[in-house]
Amino acid sequence: MLKYQQIALEIEKHIEENELQQGDKLPVLETLMAQFNVSKSTITKSLDLLEKKGVVFQVRGSGIFVRRHKRRGYVSLLSNQGFKKDLKDFHVTSKVIEMDVRKPTQEAADNLNIGLHDDVYFIKRVRYVNGQTLCLEESFYNKSIITYLNNEIVSESIFHYIKEALGLKVGFSDMYLHVDKLNQEEAAYLGLKEGAPKLTVETIFHLTNGQPFDFSKVTYNYEQSQFFIQANNELL
Amino acid sequence: MLKYQQIALEIEKHIEENELQQGDKLPVLETLMAQFNVSKSTITKSLDLLEKKGVVFQVRGSGIFVRRHKRRGYVSLLSNQGFKKDLKDFHVTSKVIEMDVRKPTQEAADNLNIGLHDDVYFIKRVRYVNGQTLCLEESFYNKSIITYLNNEIVSESIFHYIKEALGLKVGFSDMYLHVDKLNQEEAAYLGLKEGAPKLTVETIFHLTNGQPFDFSKVTYNYEQSQFFIQANNELL
DNA sequence: GAGTGGTCTAGACCACCCC
DNA sequence: GGGTGGTCTAGACCACTCA
Secondary structure, three states: OOHHHHHHHHHHHHHHHOOOOOOOEOOOHHHHHHHHOOOHHHHHHHHHHHHHHOOEEEEOOOEEEEOOOOOOOOEEOOOOOOHHHHOOOOOEEEEEEEEEEEOOOHHHHHHHOOOOOOOEEEEEEEEEEOOEEEEEEEEEEEOOOOOOOOHHHHHOOHHHHHHHOOOOOEEEEEEEEEEEEOOHHHHHHHOOOOOOEEEEEEEEEEEOOOOEEEEEEEEEEHHHOEEEEEEEOOOO | OOHHHHHHHHHHHHHHHOOOOOOOEOOOHHHHHHHHOOOHHHHHHHHHHHHHHOOEEEEOOOEEEEOOOOOOOOEEOOOOOOHHHHOOOOOEEEEEEEEEEEOOOHHHHHHHOOOOOOOEEEEEEEEEEOOEEEEEEEEEEEOOOOOOOOHHHHHOOHHHHHHHOOOOOEEEEEEEEEEEEOOHHHHHHHOOOOOOEEEEEEEEEEEOOOOEEEEEEEEEEHHHOEEEEEEEOOOO
């Protein structure tokens, strides 16, 4: 683990353990440099990482402060595949409905940048939170990258498996959001009425080298759809 | 303008003007260092900025590549208040329905971190894209920060005014998303039927010093709700 | 193994906040 | 004006990719 990552983790841990609140001030740079025995740029890099994650904000000439939001029960849209973290106070389960190797749909092939005759793992599952339906998820994994999957892996965390067992590195993702009305099939899976509101999130996950490996389409139960995004606006 | 920002702008411009596509390779670091006559860290900082913006991705041992998404007509959820940019091919207008100085609701006061007896500017407007309703927006501005607003400013870009005329710096924002059904009033403004799907986005904008100055609640016409997010997943 | 991006350092100087 | 974060440099060394 790199120094700046390690330091970021420790600072984050420190904030959590001491239950620091929005606006609480952290030690000044010089103190942190001494405390972790590293150069200024390394500390700065740690803090930039935490700023990107929405954990702190830095004010020139003033200090480094804790960033926290007040509302509970919201899922971060950006910490991908992170229901475990965000809903840690809740009980999230999932039921696999279909899982097989097949040829992709035109849509999946386009998004994964593969041909119609390449193989994909197709997984369809319903996820529940506290016994209520949370979402219906359909995923296509490029089989030439994700070479093996089974029911056990799919029931647990697929991404954990991809990172740890396959040794792949997830880089970035493109997400597309739509709001519409549930069709009959979706309504049935989610236990709602046809025509009820839905939020659809399509995500294309890429490895660090830019190769797309997963196209997934998730339809959320609108009654459970509470999402949260922390944005930084300094991008010009 | 700082060097690294300037360089980032030029690289971005270069990508746009040459219509580079996803996966196209940019010059190597050493070349860029020479070209802009700056040190390695400065170039790195420029590229980190562009990576955060979703314009490029960097692969260790390989190169720097252009990041582009394929779909058109999607609005970035993160480039706040950025309809102008994203929908530049479209015609976005807005109609101010209400605008006055008043006392905040309990909800607005909580989110703006002010008291019930402090003043806020309240603005309610409907925005249109190509003649169709896009959203209904209700905003509360902390009057002790945003000291003056008028109809002309509100019809144009409020954020441009805040930055340029008031000299304030926008730092970060917290966004909360919900999906639900339109009530009667919202349906009337959006020209839809009561009970139709809606996406509600509540945003709390903060200055760089962490002070919240704007709480806004936007209800989108689901027929126009196509949003896009570029995420980076390397946050541990 | 050559090429390429990433980390880390030490230090100078700058820009901003607040008293 | 003192305190504090941000920018920028030059250079050493490390880690990954790909032929």
